[in-house]
Amino acid sequence: MSSLRPLWLSTSLSASAAALLLLLTPASQTPALAQAAQAAPAPAQAANPAPASPSQTTVAATSPTEQRGIAARAIDKVKQVAKSAGDIFARVPCLAPKVGSKTMGSLPHVAGKLVAGKPVVIVAFGSSSTAGYGASSPDFNYPNRLAAQLRRKYPTADITVINAGIGGEDAPEMMKRLQKEVIDVHPDLVIWQVGTNAVLRNLDPGDTAKMVEDGITRIQAAGDADVVLVDPQYSPQVTQRAESASKMVKLLGKVAELRHVGIFPRFEVMRDWHEKQAIPVESFVIADGLHMNDWGYACFAQLLGDDIIRSVGQIKLGVNVPADVRTYRPM
Numbered sequence: 316m317s318s319l320r321p322l323w324l325s326t327s328l329s330a331s332a333a334a335l336l337l338l339l340t341p342a343s344q345t346p347a348l349a350q351a352a353q354a355a356p357a358p359a360q361a362a363n364p365a366p367a368s369p370s371q372t373t374v375a376a377t378s379p380t381e382q383r384g385i386a387a388r389a390i391d392k393v394k395q396v397a398k399s400a401g402d403i404f405a406r407v408p409c410l411a412p413k414v415g416s417k418t419m420g421s422l423p424h425v426a427g428k429l430v431a432g433k434p435v436v437i438v439a440f441g442s443s444s445t446a447g448y449g450a451s452s453p454d455f456n457y458p459n460r461l462a463a464q465l466r467r468k469y470p471t472a473d474i475t476v477i478n479a480g481i482g483g484e485d486a487p488e489m490m491k492r493l494q495k496e497v498i499d500v501h502p503d504l505v506i507w508q509v510g511t512n513a514v515l516r517n518l519d520p521g522d523t524a525k526m527v528e529d530g531i532t533r534i535q536a537a538g539d540a541d542v543v544l545v546d547p548q549y550s551p552q553v554t555q556r557a558e559s560a561s562k563m564v565k566l567l568g569k570v571a572e573l574r575h576v577g578i579f580p581r582f583e584v585m586r587d588w589h590e591k592q593a594i595p596v597e598s599f600v601i602a603d604g605l606h607m608n609d610w611g612y613a614c615f616a617q618l619l620g621d622d623i624i625r626s627v628g629q630i631k632l633g634v635n636v637p638a639d640v641r642t643y644r645p646m
Contacts (some may be wrong), residue, residue: 403609403610403613404610404613404614404617407594407598407610409610409613409614409617409618410592411584411618411621412583412584412587412591413591422504422541422543422577422622422623422626423541423626423630424503424504424539424540424541425437425503425504425541425623425626426623426626426627426629426630427630428503429469429472429623429627430627430630430631432471432472433473434472434473434474434475435465435472435473435474435475435503435504436475436477436500436501436502436503436504437458437461437462437474437475437476437477437502437503437504437505437506438476438477438479438496438497438500438502438504438505438506439457439458439461439476439477439478439479439480439506439508440479440480440489440493440496440497440505440506440507440508441479441480441484441489441506441507441508441509441545442480442481442482442483442484442485442489442508442509442511442512443480443481443482443483443606444457444480444508444511444548444606444607444612445457445458445478445479445480445506445508446478446480446481446482447459447478447480447612448482448606449601449603449606449607449608449611449612450607450608450609450612451608451609455609455612455613456478456480456612457612457613457615457616457619458476458477458478458480458616459476459478460612460613460615460616460617460620461476461616461619461620462474462475462476464616464617464620465620465623465624468620468624469627477500477502479492479496479497480508483512484512485509485510485511485512485513485516485518485523486509486510486513486522486523486526486527486530487518487526489507489509489530490526490529490530493530493533493534494533497534498533498534498537498538501537501538501540502540503539503540503541504540504541504542504543504623505534505540505541505542505543506543506545506579506619507527507530507531507542507543507544507545508544508545508581509523509527509544509545509546509567510523510527510546510547510563510564510567511547511548511553511605513563514547514553514556514559514560514563515552515553515556515605517556517559520559520562520563520566521562521566523563523566524563524566524567524569524570527544527567527570528570528573528574531544531570531574531576532574535574541576541577542574542576542577543576543577543578543579543619544567544570544571544576544577544578544579545578545579545581546563546564546567546568546578546579546580546581546582547560547563547564547581547582548581548582548585548600548605548606548607548611549581549582549583549584549585549586549588549589550585550596550600550604550605550606550607551596551600551604551605552603552604552605553582553605560582564580564582564583568580579615579618579619581615584615584618585599585611588614598610599611599614
């Protein structure tokens, strides 16, 4: 689900420039730019143009020098976006909630693999905010941000983060692909983002919670994998359905407690950004009032990564955490 997309095209660009920019643009940006290219006015044509004589013919194509200039400007723009997202916390720091948050050794399987130097597979399972809608580039969705953070921390580790997010889905659709895209991959950690589309579609929160519980049971029965649920985001389209959103958040929390898995309380974390840290909603949510932007995804990934890193540190220190104490709260 996501984004304010930087529209680099203007109606003054030629058709060849628009096509070039589309080729240079990441996949997640192509729809917006394609619309912009289509919106550009086409050259006026006569209904029955008369054949031009050789002396009247002009060369409309841009010269190689002009084409190189267009390509260079497009590449520079891509680099600017990358730099902007790369130093994003220099402008607005990513601070976790302080009230009511605590850290626990909630991810023993993935942490144990990292300590042992074994390959680690993480599946990010969910809808559009897992796929990365709203990010300016696929590099800046939360699964890729998380992978980059863990690889920086553990440069010799073999870490794979699989993005299994499909926009518009919720528990009913996700359950149909749970076996193939999650269980059959044999992950060490499953991060399951769910519930937002159920709220938007007015689905019964109780039905959603039951399906999620059944899914976790299947994951746990199939092997040793940590599971972290991610509840709905705090954003205008969700908060205007306050009653349903509140029920969904509470029920997912109960499922996590019942199945002894982690939960990332995204709704409360994002509300803290706005209400306690005084960050405007538009600073972490795009113009559609629903999806996160680069900063939102980056901070979300940072908090998830921090908890995995803390779990590794606890195991290295020999801290034994009871198997039934896995409630996940980011610091």
